[in-house]
Amino acid sequence: MPSANGRQLIYTDAFARPLLETASYVELFLKILVGMKQVPQKDAPLKLNESGTWIREDVSYEVNEPDAYALEEALRQKEKHGGEVVVITAGPARAQQVLREALAKGADRAIHLEDTAFVGLDAFNTARAFAAAIQDESFDLIFTGLQSDDYGYAQTGVILAELLGWPHATIIMQIEKKDAGIRVKRELEAGYFQFVDMPLPAVLTIQSGINKLRYATLIGIKQAKNKPLRKVAMADVQSSLSGNLQKIERLYVPQKTKNTEFLEGSAAEIAKKLVDKLRNEVRVL
């Protein structure tokens, strides 16, 4: 039976005595960190805060969509190669929810950079906070989503790679472990793809749809309660951060650029109005 002992996978004989480690066993063991962000739910109505620089916090939240796929991919890689899946988030207490869900789905442990102030960091500082929080760990792979639904920087993962000095690849739709490193499938524009080989450790930003998501099981939810969750305070990483390099001066509802005609009435009336437009204005009927 193989057993995970720190970073190394040790095979034992029938008497639980360690067998000679073979290089490939050790190599296939993957320790993966997954960045999981909590963002406002897709159809949550957003209201601006008093200063007009951020939204009011009283909305419902969910996990950032591509991050859910990143977690799923990490779990699948672990199931294939053995290893460990660690999830990390930076956000206020409410963000623990995404970690709990990830633990219930099969992640082994979680790291929570817990402070409301993490919400206001730019991508540079979020990545620096992550780098500081994991400095005593040694991951083979870090997955993030390709972008967040709230800020939409599309940067945190790539910045983290640069801070760690690791190679990276973005918009990933497939990951395959090779003898030396990994082969990933990058999505390009307009239906094109490309395979890229790269060494480990590496950072990958994951695209939604790379796999099919699993649901947490009842037993998983139960087990999650006993899994380790390490909290990191702002004070623990503060010395690694700087002031934000970019600043939101104001947030607002975008002005309409098009003269949109809103059709109102009962469903039947709307149907009639639409057909009238289709016939007389759009001229497709």
Added chain:
Amino acid sequence: MPDSILVVVEQRDGKLNRVSWETLTAGQALAAATGWTLDAAVVGKEVANLAHEVAAKKVQRSYAVESPRFEPYTPDAFAFGLKQFIESRAPQLVLMPHTYQVRDFVPKLATAMGRTVISDCVGYKKEGDKLLFTRQMFQGKLAADVSFAGPPPWFVTFQNGAFRGDKVETGASAAPVETVKVELGDGVVREKPQAMFKEAKQAVDLTQAEIIVSVGRGIKEQKNIELAKQLAEALGGEIAASRPICDSGWLPMDRQIGSSGQTVAPKLYLALGISGAIQHIVGMKGSRTIIAVNKDSEAPIFEIADYAVVGNLFDVVPPLIEEVKKAKAGS
């Protein structure tokens, strides 16, 4: 030396990408607004001819930034090579199009220089001495004006379609072209990219369709796709979808509209339960008429719709199918 703006255009296989002209237009507008000079750079293995093409536009100088290691593209080579080049020229502002390639390397480049990127911007504002860059947030539901809080160079990427590429100004005479060779040692590039390819052949060519009925996640369940199909059929159009619908396998991939799918410009684009994320909009905003049905009055799709119905698609679509059938039978 006055402050300068550098536009890094994008090329593939010896051809400039169309968005390059959009970013140049943005650069020209910003140069006019700030009084800063404008330079452009093409990055690649041998790109002097492309630098000459750019030099015909109103720029002060056009650079060909070259290394054999720029071909094929890797983020390591681009970040490392451009860092050298940008440090040597010290521009105030560096502009690039927000393409998949740029978003792959520009955060690395900026980080390597200790700088930041305001990404995926749709415009800029100059308020007093302050430059603000406007970007969409919360999937386009809100917009933000963002300023730089650190030292230059300031990196900005502009969203596809944010500026008009056909509005780029031609120069009075061709600008000087300078070739800059950058040194990239062994071991800089860690990624080994293979050739680009397309997945299985496309069975439908939606670019030819005059009428497209497109469904988004508002359709809720696979079995409800049938409803949209009935409407498409009644109208004599094709069915298409947003990405999540194709990811779920509810419709085949070749029916996906958007930046990673097809780009269409039919006479009529009817969007059912689609929120209007930018990656979807780039694939259909050229449609002659856009009708959107969405239960959320603040859905970004309404910003580009000609006719808008705020409501439940399951209430609106069935009577619409009937009315269309009636109209067709009567005509």
